[in-house]
Amino acid sequence: xxxxxxxxxxxxxxxxxxxxxxxxxxxxxxxxxxxxxxxxxxxxxxxxxxxxxxxxxxxxxxxxxxxxxxxxxxxxxxxxxxxxxxxxxxxxxxxxxxxxxxxx
Amino acid sequence: xxxxxxxxxxxxxxxxxxxxxxxxxxxxxxxxxxxxxxxxxxxxxxxxxxxxxxxxxxxxxxxxxxxxxxxxxxxxxxxxxxxxxxxxxxxxxxxxxxxxxxxxxxxxxxxxxxxxxxxxxxxxxxxxxxxxxxxxxxxxxxxxxxxxxxxxxxxxxxxxxxxxxxxxxxxxxxxxxxxxxxxxxxxxxxxxxxxxxxxxxxxxxxxxxxxxxxxxxxxxxxxxxxxxxxxxxxxxxxxxxxxxxxxxxxxxxxxxxxxxxxxxxxxxxxxxxxxxxxxxxxxxxxxxxxxxxxxxxxxxxxxxxxxxxxxxxxxxxxxxxxxxxxxxxxxxxxxxxxxxxxxxxxxxxxxxxxxxxxxxxxxxxxxxxxxxxxxxxxxxxxxxxxxxxxxxxxxxxxxxxxxxxxxxxxxxxxxxxxxxxxxxxxxxxxxxxxxxxxxxxxxxxxxxxxxxxxxxxxxxxxxxxxxxxxxxxxxxxxxxxxxxxxxxxxxxxxxxxxxxxxxxxxxxxxxxxxxxxxxxxxxxxxxxxxxxxxxxxxxxxxxxxxxxxxxxxxxxxxxxxxxxxxxxxxxxxxxxxxxxxxxxxxxxxxxxxxxxxxxxxxxxxxxxxxxxxxxxxxxxxxxxxxxxxxxxxxxxxxxxxxxxxxxxxxxxxxxxxxxxxxxxxxxxxxxxxxxxxxxxxxxxxxxxxxxxxxxxxxxxxxxxxxxxxxxxxxxxxxxxxxxxxx
Numbered sequence: 001x002x003x004x005x006x007x008x009x010x011x012x013x014x015x016x017x018x019x020x021x022x023x024x025x026x027x028x029x030x031x032x033x034x035x036x037x038x039x040x041x042x043x044x045x046x047x048x049x050x051x052x053x054x055x056x057x058x059x060x061x062x063x064x065x066x067x068x069x070x071x072x073x074x075x076x077x078x079x080x081x082x083x084x085x086x087x088x089x090x091x092x093x094x095x096x097x098x099x100x101x102x103x104x
Numbered sequence: 105x106x107x108x109x110x111x112x113x114x115x116x117x118x119x120x121x122x123x124x125x126x127x128x129x130x131x132x133x134x135x136x137x138x139x140x141x142x143x144x145x146x147x148x149x150x151x152x153x154x155x156x157x158x159x160x161x162x163x164x165x166x167x168x169x170x171x172x173x174x175x176x177x178x179x180x181x182x183x184x185x186x187x188x189x190x191x192x193x194x195x196x197x198x199x200x201x202x203x204x205x206x207x208x209x210x211x212x213x214x215x216x217x218x219x220x221x222x223x224x225x226x227x228x229x230x231x232x233x234x235x236x237x238x239x240x241x242x243x244x245x246x247x248x249x250x251x252x253x254x255x256x257x258x259x260x261x262x263x264x265x266x267x268x269x270x271x272x273x274x275x276x277x278x279x280x281x282x283x284x285x286x287x288x289x290x291x292x293x294x295x296x297x298x299x300x301x302x303x304x305x306x307x308x309x310x311x312x313x314x315x316x317x318x319x320x321x322x323x324x325x326x327x328x329x330x331x332x333x334x335x336x337x338x339x340x341x342x343x344x345x346x347x348x349x350x351x352x353x354x355x356x357x358x359x360x361x362x363x364x365x366x367x368x369x370x371x372x373x374x375x376x377x378x379x380x381x382x383x384x385x386x387x388x389x390x391x392x393x394x395x396x397x398x399x400x401x402x403x404x405x406x407x408x409x410x411x412x413x414x415x416x417x418x419x420x421x422x423x424x425x426x427x428x429x430x431x432x433x434x435x436x437x438x439x440x441x442x443x444x445x446x447x448x449x450x451x452x453x454x455x456x457x458x459x460x461x462x463x464x465x466x467x468x469x470x471x472x473x474x475x476x477x478x479x480x481x482x483x484x485x486x487x488x489x490x491x492x493x494x495x496x497x498x499x500x501x502x503x504x505x506x507x508x509x510x511x512x513x514x515x516x517x518x519x520x521x522x523x524x525x526x527x528x529x530x531x532x533x534x535x536x537x538x539x540x541x542x543x544x545x546x547x548x549x550x551x552x553x554x555x556x557x558x559x560x561x562x563x564x565x566x567x568x569x570x571x572x573x574x575x576x577x578x579x580x581x582x583x584x585x586x587x588x589x590x591x592x593x594x595x596x597x598x599x600x601x602x603x604x605x606x607x608x609x610x611x612x613x614x615x616x617x618x619x620x621x622x623x624x625x626x627x628x629x630x631x632x633x634x635x636x637x638x639x640x641x642x643x644x645x646x647x648x649x650x651x652x653x654x655x656x657x658x659x660x661x662x663x664x665x666x667x668x669x670x671x672x673x674x675x676x677x678x679x680x681x682x683x684x685x686x687x688x689x690x691x692x693x694x695x696x697x698x699x700x701x702x703x704x705x706x707x708x709x710x711x712x713x714x715x716x717x718x719x720x721x722x723x724x725x726x727x728x729x730x731x732x733x734x735x736x737x738x739x740x741x742x743x744x745x746x747x748x749x750x751x752x753x754x755x756x757x758x759x760x761x762x763x764x765x766x767x768x769x770x771x772x773x774x775x776x777x778x779x780x781x782x783x784x785x786x787x788x789x790x791x792x793x794x795x796x797x798x799x800x801x802x803x804x805x806x807x808x809x810x811x812x813x814x815x816x817x818x819x820x821x822x823x824x825x826x827x828x829x830x
Contacts, residue, residue: 016291017289020322021322024317024320024322027317028317028318031317046293047291047293048286048291048292048293048327049286049291049322049323051293052311052314052320052322052326052327053317053320053322055311055314056314056315056316056317056320056326057317059314059315059316059317060316060317060318063316080293083293083296083297083300083307084292084293084296084307084309084327084329085296085306085307085308085309085329085331086309086311086327088309089309089311
């Protein structure tokens with residue numbers, strides 16, 4: 001692994017409770033290897049801590065200067081981001097939202 | 105006790121309150137109460153039970169309440185009509201929820217498929233509603249509330265009053281979850297989503313504390329929110345209710361926003377646009393705000409509620425009319441404030457007050473004419489002390505008093521079950537549930553009352569066919585009522601059934617030696633035979649009221665708390681059983697009498713009159729029994745000195761007869777040497793300190809320091825049904 005290959009993580013159908021610890025580990029491992037692309041199209045249910053671990057990954061990615069993008073966020077994920085007022089925080093990760101930070 | 109144990113204890117206490125509320129609301133709906141309000145209350149109660157169940161992992165309870173709640177939602181939306189069948193289903197479901205709660209509390213397992221029939225019925229109805237909610241499509245898998253106990257006040261949309269002109273145009277809300285909030289399974293997402301249901305919500309999140317993955321803890325809280333709720337009719341209470349389950353696990357600030365004149369509020373004209381000062385103060389948090397809903401009490405752990413605690417109700421200020429009025433589901437909100445106090449602490453106060461009563465009484469007895477003349481100020485002080493003591497005593501007793509509702513509300517379920525078991529059509533009417541009695545009395549009331557209601561359903565009420573043949577309505581009615589009568593509480597269980605079959609009862613009583621072959625009891629005495637120990641008719645050992653326990657248990661339980669039972673029956677018309685219960689067990693108004701130099705006390709409530717023996721007309725029956733002739737009536741006589749074998753009693757006409765009322769409206773004339781006077785005594789249990797003594801109900805310490813025994817008038821009866829040897 002040369003550190004430049006993009007690694008894709010397909011997010012699970014549910015992102016909450018007990019899933020978050022495992023996702024944290026997977027994200028940390030993937031970021032250690034290189035850029036990460038999150039496939040968020042299949043996520044049907046998400047909790048606040050599920051969103052927080054994604055943002056935490058963004059913090060790590062910034063610190064490591066590793067690209068982290070989230071592709072095709074599912075409607076459920078978009079709704080949760082919107083509801084929690086986290087659109088600004090997620091905007092840099094979601095190419096379709098970049099530069100278009102939505103308000104509420 | 106760990107935090108989680110405290111949470112569990114509080115949760116189960118709250119569940120029992122919510123279940124009672126459910127029963128009341130559903131019964132109200134069945135009787136035509138305002139459905140919208142009541143349905144919202146029902147929904148909230150089920151939702152609260154589900155929320156807590158999720159937090160503690162009571163899966164069966166979550167599954168069932170979830171289906172129940174889904175159906176309720178359809179009913180609330182008007183998609184399923186709340187007809188009698190649906191209400192009956194909901195009542196059965198409430199019973200099942202009660203059993204599931206009990207199983208969760210006790211850690212026991214319920215039979216496989218328990219409640220499945222009802223759950224299937226819910227689903228069938230929900231499907232028939234045509235639009236099963238999103239929640240239902242994937243069953244519980246997609247049940248996004250998780251284990252987050254959120255109280256969403258759906259009622260606000262239906263039941264909230266028109267906005268008062270002084271209402272703010274919106275609310276600014278700052279919400280900072282503590283780490284504990286996430287650790288207990290609550291999710292800010294669900295809370296904020298619920299908040300969004302109250303109006304237009306703009307949300308801004310601050311995640312500056314969020315660390316990178318290496319330091320990330322899934323259960324820690326890294327985000328805080330600032331929100332503005334506008335275009336809302338919600339008041340502070342509704343907003344607080346959203347957070348009621350997590351109020352101890354977050355910082356929450358709710359500030360009204362009055363920044364602009366919203367056209368919606370200005371319709372009433374410029375004068376009305378000025379907010380009421382008191383309301384402003386209240387909204388700004390400068391006056392006591394109304395307490396959060398019952399859910400808040402539910403999940404909020406008290407410092408050390410080791411034992412099941414009891415709420416002590418204190419009057420609290422009502423906030424000026426800017427909040428939504430109390431809804432059916434939360435009658436106490438905004439009106440009363442309560443604190444939970446361990447019963448033991450209250451009992452300590454009760455005991456101290458009891459001792460104070462004795463001391464005050466002793467002091468009062470020291471006052472003679474000499475002291476009265478010499479120390480008028482002291483005497484006045486003692487009089488004030490007497491009044492204050494009495495007031496203090498009443499106040500303390502009021503703290504222990506609880507409405508009988510807590511016992512009564514178990515009865516509808518019992519009657520439903522009995523109707524199913526017996527195949528009879530039964531209806532239960534209840535009255536006077538608000539009547540308050542000492543908590544200890546209430547605790548002792550449950551078993552006897554259950555037994556009496558069972559007895560009515562099993563033996564009293566006939567089968568539908570028998571009733572129709574007798575020209576009666578097919579449905580038998582059991583009526584349960586409570587009322588205060590002086591210093592006693594009357595609890596009446598009556599039915600419109602067949603009445604007591606006296607011939608059969610007497611025959612059985614003779615057969616079992618309960619009644620001597622040559623004795624012909626009166627109708628009243630026969631009726632009371634059902635309370636004789638070991639006495640039961642053949643049917644009485646049925647699965648329902650039998651179980652080897654006769655009505656004598658009812659009597660002994662009631663007598664143990666200083667009460668009495670009276671039964672009246674009319675053949676073919678029904679049976680009425682009346683329990684007379686003391687308002688409190690701690691103190692008793694008594695008459696002190698003297699027999700052979702020993703003081704005895706008789707409960708004032710049982711005394712009809714006193715007269716001198718010189719004026720009394722006694723006769724002796726051929727059996728040797730002495731009777732008193734009084735205004736054409738004959739009353740059995742008991743000479744206490746002879747009854748207790750006391751030597752040194754007075755002879756002759758200078759003695760007194762105390763005419764007492766015993767069970768079953770029978771009367772008894774007690775002959776004593778002297779009537780000393782009335783006073784209030786603190787009851788000390790003989791059983792706890794010594795052992796049970798026949799005809800003695802307890803002991804007490806008199807004002808002069810002497811110990812006196814409290815007479816049990818019923819136990820003194822010469823031919824009482826319980827004294828077969830007499």
